[in-house]
Amino acid sequence: MSQRIYIFKRFERFWHWSQAALILFMLVTGFEVHGSYSLFGFAAAAEYHTTAAWALITLWIFAIFWHFTTGEWRQYIPTLDKALDMLRYYLSGIFTHAPHPFRQTQLRKHNPLQRLAYLLVKLIINPLLWISGLLYMFYGSWNDWGLGWLSLSWVAVLHTLGAFMMLIFLIAHVYLGTTGHTPGAHLKAMITGWEEVED
């Protein structure tokens, strides 16, 4: 027996996918600006990266507003309850079709490892990228803002560090998206909003 529950609301899904596209695009253009390869050409890459940054910032403002007005921010309160079980599941249980140790509900849509990972993204990676990126963008105004003591190389290095963390998160996140009760289940839920959960 299984039942369908509505996990991801419309705005949440819009936010997730547009953010996914923007982050992917910003990784591609950002590492070109960093000099890792040549794709669009430096000038275009830098311009696209900046435009996408403003789009993402706008999106984040809406998302933050949404999280607080809906109370959804509570989904990211960290817990260690069943975290070890989850780890054990990913390391062995998943191979033998052992039952999933976590049961999704509307109030607890993320398993404890997800909670930790997303909290890490929201509290460490995003602010790191956001702050260093904005400083990077307004490098020419540092003196006017009394920030002349900042070093562009450190701001750039922190921005790069944030980008690498985001890239590694993205790889793991995409793969773990296939670990639902069928490989496509989580993906489907993220598109339709509806997740099938076993009783």
Place this chain on the structure above:
Amino acid sequence: MKASRYAPARLILHCLLYALLLGIMGPLWAAAEGQKSTADHSKFKELQQPFATGPEVTKACLGCHTEAAKQLHKTTHWTWAFRNELTGQTLGKRNVINNFCIATASNWPRCTSCHIGYGWKDDSFDLTSETHVDCLACHDTTGGYKKFPTGAGHPNYEPQEWPPKSGKMRQPPDLQKIAQAVGSPGRDNCGACHFYGGGGDGVKHGHLDSSMAKPNKDLDVHMDKDGLNFSCQTCHTTGSHEVAGSRYAPKASDDRGVVVPGQADQNRATCESCHSPQPHKAEAADRLNQHSKRLACVTCHVPEYARGGVKTKTWWDWSTAGKKNAEGKPFKIKDADGYDTYDTQKGDFVWEENVVPEYRWFDGEIQYTLIDDVIDPNGVVPINRIKGSADDPKSRIWPFKVMRGKQPYDKQHKILATPHLFGKDDDAYWKNFDWNNALKAGLASRDKTFSGEFGFVETEYSWPITHMVAPKEKALDCAECHSKSGRMAGIEGVYIPGRDGLPWLDKIAWTLALLTLLAVLIHGAIRIFMSKRG
């Protein structure tokens, strides 16, 4: 910015604005172009007479222009001496040593064919003489006035052969006709010396050569003969015969803002004096204006120099001079384009065109290696040192032509040696090819005693690049500098995206990302394998 990236709507808007601007400004420019003096010099009795020599013409000029010679006497064009207040050094052609023909002293009559005077043939030249100012060098509008290359500033008054032994006779100029047609200096007047510095077309500067007399838009967007058609004085503003702009003491950055009437300093010999220090208005303006705080305008807007089809000399090796051919005679070797690559009188040359500049931090201060300065012959001796650094907000990254070569030095006194090259006497190097005699005589003319021991030392001479400004569509592409081994490779003290980073961080982080990818792939493979097994 590239035109191809303009949105069509914006392009149309720009075209319309430009057309409007042309419509308004066109008649004004035309008026300036056809501007006529209120005096027709051919109607002046003083000029309606045959003139035997240049100084006779000058005497006639001074009859009305009573203060002109006194004004000129104060200029570097006349004194060939320049006091640099920043460094305290006394520079100018009389004092500096370069790595072309090295020095003026003892070679006066050849060098002073580019002096705005008559008769500077030795140290006895009277720098206070008013009639020895050459008005025509700058004010001839006929193109017929030419100072004879070895005439110490005089034109030839009789038919004379030039180049030597060429069989070509140079006719004397018609001084009366020329005097009656004087006017504001044109590009050819300035160019007669400034295009040919170093002994030939384009030799010295690399961004000033005969192609700049009538440049097209690609070569120089301001002097474009079919466009803005600026004269030299449009930027090199003049007053009392003083010309703005100095290679000895350039403005590396200019925060005066746009120069408007009423300001004390009307010098327009900087880009910023017309364009402002924040000149970019189209797309990406903010980011480009940020660049203006650290880069000279010309760094992006003069992508290459010697672009007009005239090569510039980039290497001059005096140490190989003096070779004779099979008949025991001096000889020359030319490249396919007709440029000398070897000359017994001068040594080996390298010529280049469309040259990518070298870049350095520059704050406007240039320290020269002068005759009294002890050199380190073990390294490359800088003829001049460009000051500036990333830490100094007034410094900008500037483009330079770096002239390199080998030249004689006094081994015991460890100073650059100034050879006596030109002259009919036996000591002149170009006559007898004897370095010992030439250096002894040359150093003596600078009050130095030659130790008797000489060698050749490699030198380099940095020339700020300012001319040959390309249209904005042809400005430097970002990636030329924002790349690992781009044009900014040698620039320190500034983080350049695309060039810089922490290589170890990149290495560790890419490895971690790859390991993560590998881990999830293996994890996935095991899942597939296990589920197949049942």
